[in-house]
Amino acid sequence: MQLLLDSGSGGRASQRLIADIFVRHFDNAILRRMDDAAVLPLHGPAVMSTDGYTVTPLEFPGGNIGTLAVHGTVNDVSMMGARPLYLSCAFILEEGLELELLDRIAASMGEAARRAGVHIVTGDTKVVPRGTCDKMFITTAGLGELIAEPAPSGSLARPGDAVLISGSMGDHGLTVMARREKLSFMSDVASDSAPLNHMVEKLIREVGEIHVLRDPTRGGLATTLNEIAEQSRVSCLVEECAVPVHENVRSGCSLLGIDPLYLANEGKLICILPKERAEKALDVMKNDEFGREAALIGEIVPAEDGRPRVTLRTRMGGTRLLSMLEGAPLPRIC
């Protein structure tokens, strides 16, 4: 069965699509009221984030556009030191889309939301004529309540802080690339797409004083560290040999001539906090199902001449500047 334009009309056909697919898979008491907006209990200051998802292919090892749309926005809200509670979800769908595919993706979104402990409370569906969008785009917005005081921010890194990451780099980016280019020799890579909110809540509760939390998605670790360095007006030293990269990702990247530190991750976080709390934070991460390979990868130092830089100490003992991503190694990665 293929999606018809009528299903985006706002009339009877839209109602059927919403009831048959979205309400069924996302089911919760707030969504079931079917008003144009949702009334939500919330305690403490609100935290809001949004992301549009345009990944191609729509499905890949380790996830699909729907799980990404849930995890990505859950993670963005978490990175502010908040507990994500609610998601809105807007679909832009191409006429002719296979309804089975839409159903499969909606089902996995419902499952991802339940696992993360958030509710999809309101949404919207537009159907556009064939050729005016590539199958499916999803935009989620996330709402949570602030639980860290003060909230972590990209501008709070301080010289003397330790830089931790919660696991291996590059898995998501390489997986999407391999699947899109049909690189069959890379069949064993899988996206790391995962919800990090439970790990973040434990870090806030059990470790405290976290200066920066950020998920290194588009542009990868290198770009995200540069953003933090600029926002905080500090420099960052990274030990290349301390950065976990799975063997299959490392060899795939070297074959393709790309650097895993610039590849997108969808289930990893960077945590920057005072050095003396680093060990405790590593413990908390390693005890979380999505942080088993967490590592201390570097430190924050003053910005020489006031110019923020990210420097990599290579395996060979030299150093090289890790600059921000300039161009796009690959569009539509998330």
Added chain:
Amino acid sequence: MQLLLDSGSGGRASQRLIADIFVRHFDNAILRRMDDAAVLPLHGPAVMSTDGYTVTPLEFPGGNIGTLAVHGTVNDVSMMGARPLYLSCAFILEEGLELELLDRIAASMGEAARRAGVHIVTGDTKVVPRGTCDKMFITTAGLGELIAEPAPSGSLARPGDAVLISGSMGDHGLTVMARREKLSFMSDVASDSAPLNHMVEKLIREVGEIHVLRDPTRGGLATTLNEIAEQSRVSCLVEECAVPVHENVRSGCSLLGIDPLYLANEGKLICILPKERAEKALDVMKNDEFGREAALIGEIVPAEDGRPRVTLRTRMGGTRLLSMLEGAPLPRIC
């Protein structure tokens, strides 16, 4: 200048696009922090809504996709009896898009947000390759605080209630249709796109006991009244001659053979409340700049045999069933 794929990479080029266009036009203290999410003061239960906008053409008399994306979501939050405060905004842009057009649309979004008194606090930009989306899609999510207790809901219409609308029907739908089909003889129609939050706040504060607030967008007045009737398990009687329709819209519709009651509106609301409060509510609406043509158009009656119906008493004195929109008269209207 045309938009390059690089601008969606998450790297340096993305930062430039965000700073040059979005931060400049949407400027506010929360957005300027440039974190992945925004921390927002909020009092009372939160109200959240989202809509994706895919309208074509992107610009039309009375507005553009950007003003629609601001007004539409501001209005959806308002319809829950809430004061909209914050918007998130996610752009999906096609490679090659004219940057001047993007700048113009962003500027009018900033202006629309200021007029409505809301802040665009967080956002996202994806750029997809040529041919994978039609120029520009925008998804906004809105966050507000509940100010009506109890909140109006589509399920609260009661027999004896009066049905009011805040102005003329069909302007937006006919304008987009005329512009798309290049119907030059309809050059004098214009979209009614407008923010209704101030009118809603006055209705709540000065009139009170509002059962239903709903904006008749996709599917028009006829479809929205049917939705309300079904949610509330009541029927609705509408006086055709009481429904305001501008003369140019009426003649355009009769030329094209379409019914203005099924056309989308983007700056109108339906207000259902106890009959004895109708006059006061009409006063409030008429004193608002976007409600000058407000009218009492009908009443809520019990659903005969338990089957909710919307019935139109025609100008000729007969009655006809006003059913829900079945198909799409026109896709991509909003």
